[in-house]
Amino acid sequence: MMDRDEVLPVSQWCLQAVKKEGEVVRQRLIHEGVLDLSLRVRAEGDHLLFPVTEPISGAVRSEFIPQPGHPILPRHEQIGGIAILQERDMAGAATLLASRPSLHTVLYPVSPVEGEYRTRQFEVLAGEETTRTVYLEYGLHFEFDLSTVYFSARLANERQRLLSLMEEGEAVLDMFAGAGPFAITLAGRASQVVACDLNPAAVLQMQVNARLNRCRNLLPVLADAGHLKGIFLPGQFDRVVMNLPLSKGAFVADAIFLCRPSGMVHLYMLESTEGEALPLLKDLPVAGVRERRVRSYSPGQWHAVYDIAVSGSIE
Numbered sequence: 265m266m267d268r269d270e271v272l273p274v275s276q277w278c279l280q281a282v283k284k285e286g287e288v289v290r291q292r293l294i295h296e297g298v299l300d301l302s303l304r305v306r307a308e309g310d311h312l313l314f315p316v317t318e319p320i321s322g323a324v325r326s327e328f329i330p331q332p333g334h335p336i337l338p339r340h341e342q343i344g345g346i347a348i349l350q351e352r353d354m355a356g357a358a359t360l361l362a363s364r365p366s367l368h369t370v371l372y373p374v375s376p377v378e379g380e381y382r383t384r385q386f387e388v389l390a391g392e393e394t395t396r397t398v399y400l401e402y403g404l405h406f407e408f409d410l411s412t413v414y415f416s417a418r419l420a421n422e423r424q425r426l427l428s429l430m431e432e433g434e435a436v437l438d439m440f441a442g443a444g445p446f447a448i449t450l451a452g453r454a455s456q457v458v459a460c461d462l463n464p465a466a467v468l469q470m471q472v473n474a475r476l477n478r479c480r481n482l483l484p485v486l487a488d489a490g491h492l493k494g495i496f497l498p499g500q501f502d503r504v505v506m507n508l509p510l511s512k513g514a515f516v517a518d519a520i521f522l523c524r525p526s527g528m529v530h531l532y533m534l535e536s537t538e539g540e541a542l543p544l545l546k547d548l549p550v551a552g553v554r555e556r557r558v559r560s561y562s563p564g565q566w567h568a569v570y571d572i573a574v575s576g577s578i579e
């Protein structure tokens with residue numbers, strides 16, 4: 265249980281603004297209902313950092329001190345109207361709910377992320393008895409039932425990074441698409457996105473999310489990614505996204521088979537040593553690999569992404 269007298273910095277999304285535009289930005293964030301009033305705005309050089317409750321356009325993560333006089337809130341991750349606590353803190357959950365008008369529910373995970381579908385089970389600590397919420401990310405709306413599909417808001421910047429690498433009109437394959445956050449983000453610049461998942465609830469939510477965002481170039485596919493080679497043509501895609509970190513790179517040869525020469529595969533891995541994926545690529549047609557850490561996962565373990573430039577085809 266947290267010591268309530270201890271003032272710890274809190275990790276939160278934030279928007280940077282040059283100081284002379286600070287008041288205009290603050291008013292806009294209040295008007296949009298996303299300014300996190302529980303945390304203190306921070307100055308950094310010529311900029312102000314405004315803590316916000318959702319990864320709105322341009323948001324990055326940073327550390328903030330709670331507002332003096334504001335109740336100290338328990339550590340949590342916010343996804344739309346739901347906060348997920350790291351500890352089973354009933355009093356903290358009630359305080360959090362009372363101090364954040366945008367929240368309707370506070371949850372505590374009673375299982376780890378588990379199983380083929382990578383889902384978690386939750387206990388409702390405060391608020392409405394639901395695990396369903398609508399979440400805003402960089403102007404896109406997503407609906408999730410967090411107990412039936414995987415979702416992590418912490419990959420918001422990663423989705424924007426992939427979008428920034430894309431050329432207009434690419435054909436994209438998301439092999440492990442969940443409820444579609446990567447697929448629908450990348451659809452903004454793609455000609456077509458094929459988005460595969462073997463969890464029927466995820467594919468249904470992906471369809472809802474495609475409609476919510478008027479996304480007409482997304483093809484949801486309920487399938488095991490291992491079958492995609494038999495459905496699509498070799499080299500059919502310009503870019504392939506593989507966000508199933510625990511699979512340890514299984515399916516990477518299939519991804520390269522489906523990606524055109526000089527296309528790009530983005531392989532996400534959970535690892536504890538740099539370069540863990542490199543042996544998998546040894547005999548595959550790869551022109552170059554760039555590895556970067558996306559976020560830490562647990563002490564000594566992190567999520568890494570390998571941007572793999574494909575150099576030829578696999579017969």
Ligand SMILES: C[S@@+](CC[C@H](N)C(=O)[O-])C[C@H]1O[C@@H](n2cnc3c(N)ncnc32)[C@H](O)[C@@H]1O
Nearest residue numbers: 380381414415440441442461462463488489507
């Ligand atoms: C870590 S989640 C990522 C979901 C989504 N890309 C996101 O970022 O929110 C991995 C997803 O892969 C799906 N999955 C697991 N094994 C699969 C397989 N063999 N074929 C297709 N999908 C699979 C799970 O159901 C889950 O939705």
